Structure formats: structure tokens, C-alpha cells
Amino acid sequence: AGFVGHFTLAPAGTPTEQLTRRNKAGGDTLIAFAVLHVFSFAVFWGPTPWVYLGESFPLRIRPKGIALGSATNWLWNFLLSFFAPRIAERIGPLILLIFFGMLLFGYVYVYLFIPETKGMTLEEVDELYRSGVKPWNSASWKPHLSEEAHLKVHQGRPSQAEKVSSEKSGVDDVQEVETKV
Numbered sequence: 001a002g003f004v005g006h007f008t009l010a011p012a013g014t015p016t017e018q019l020t021r022r023n024k025a026g027g028d029t030l031i032a033f034a035v036l037h038v039f040s041f042a043v044f045w046g047p048t049p050w051v052y053l054g055e056s057f058p059l060r061i062r063p064k065g066i067a068l069g070s071a072t073n074w075l076w077n078f079l080l081s082f083f084a085p086r087i088a089e090r091i092g093p094l095i096l097l098i099f100f101g102m103l104l105f106g107y108v109y110v111y112l113f114i115p116e117t118k119g120m121t122l123e124e125v126d127e128l129y130r131s132g133v134k135p136w137n138s139a140s141w142k143p144h145l146s147e148e149a150h151l152k153v154h155q156g157r158p159s160q161a162e163k164v165s166s167e168k169s170g171v172d173d174v175q176e177v178e179t180k181v
Contacts, residue, residue, distance in 0.1 A: 009093060030093060037099070045106070049073050055117055058126050111136060 008026025049069065057065030088095045115138035117125045124143040133141045 033096070052114070055122060055125050056129075058129065059122065115141075 008022050009030065014023075050073075053066045053069040084095065087098070113135055115128055115133065115135040117128065117138075120128065120143065127143050128138060128141060131141070131144075
């Protein structure tokens with residue numbers, strides 16, 4: 001989008017009657033890319049820091065980590081909104097190349113430093129961080145909590161072993177397990 005704007009837009013201050021079809025099409029394209037960027041960011045990357053903050057810190061420091069992370073997020077949002085118009089005034093549509101560079105940086109950063117925590121409890125996330133698994137290997141990592149710890153986390157649910165043994169032994173045993181729960 002930055003290249004489209006750079007090569008197709010007329011210089012700032014050009015009278016409207018001197019704009020060519022190419023200039024107008026470039027402006028429309030730049031607006032379309034800007035809207036697409038805002039929409040994509042709002043759907044995918046926008047909520048990510050808030051979700052990540054809630055599950056990434058160990059239990060003992062989670063409240064302070066969330067507070068510091070939230071304050072940092074707001075600080076960077078302020079700095080971006082304060083300086084972006086000034087930078088855009090000087091370099092014009094090429095500011096989008098800066099955003100593109102930050103997008104590439106963000107992709108590499110997430111791949112190298114943010115582990116996959118999908119489907120894990122907070123305790124399992126804590127164990128993941130303590131185990132030292134590399135983030136690019138975290139999708140295949142399985143928690144090593146004992147069966148006893150899992151039962152504490154999932155209180156009241158019969159374990160898979162109980163379900164299998166009750167299916168083999170008959171209906172009466174199933175009813176006995178259900179009454180215990």
C-alpha cells in the first residue's frame with residue numbers, strides 16, 4: 001500500500017482539477033488498504049495482547065504483570081497516535097512501510113517468543129513456562145501434571161480410567177460412579 005501511494009498519488013497541495021485518473025485510483029487503493037489493515041488488525045492482532053496478558057504470567061505475579069502489560073500497551077498506543085501523524089506529514093504514504101516492517105517484526109517475535117497455549121488451563125500454562133519449552137515446539141508439548149493434579153483441576157469429573165473400567169464392568173458400576181460425582 002505504501003508503494004501504491006508513493007507512486008500513484010499526486011504531490012501534496014495539487015489542485016483537484018489537475019488530478020489524473022491514476023492519482024484518483026491510487027488514492028482509492030490506499031484508502032482500501034488502510035480500511036483492510038484496520039479491519040484485519042481489529043479482528044486478529046488487536047485483542048491478542050489482552051488475551052496474552054491474562055494467561056502468560058505465572059500465578060504468583062499475574063496481577064502485577066497484567067497491570068504493567070496494560071499500562072505498557074496504552075503507552076505505546078499513545079506514542080503511536082501522537083507521532084504517526086507527524087511522521088506521515090514528512091514521509092507521506094511511505095509510513096505504511098514502517099507499519100509493514102513492524103508487522104514482519106511482530107511475526108518473527110511471535111514465532112520465536114510466544115508459546116502456543118491453546119486448550120491449556122492456567123496451571124498447565126504455568127508448567128509450560130517452567131519447563132523451558134521453545135515456543136516453536138510448544139504446539140506439540142503435553143503437560144506432565146500427575147493424574148492427581150488433573151483431578152484437583154477438574155474436580156468431580158471421573159477420570160478416563162474410571163470411565164473405561166465402568167464400561168467394562170457393567171451398568172451398575174456406571175451408576176455407582178455417577179452417584180459419587
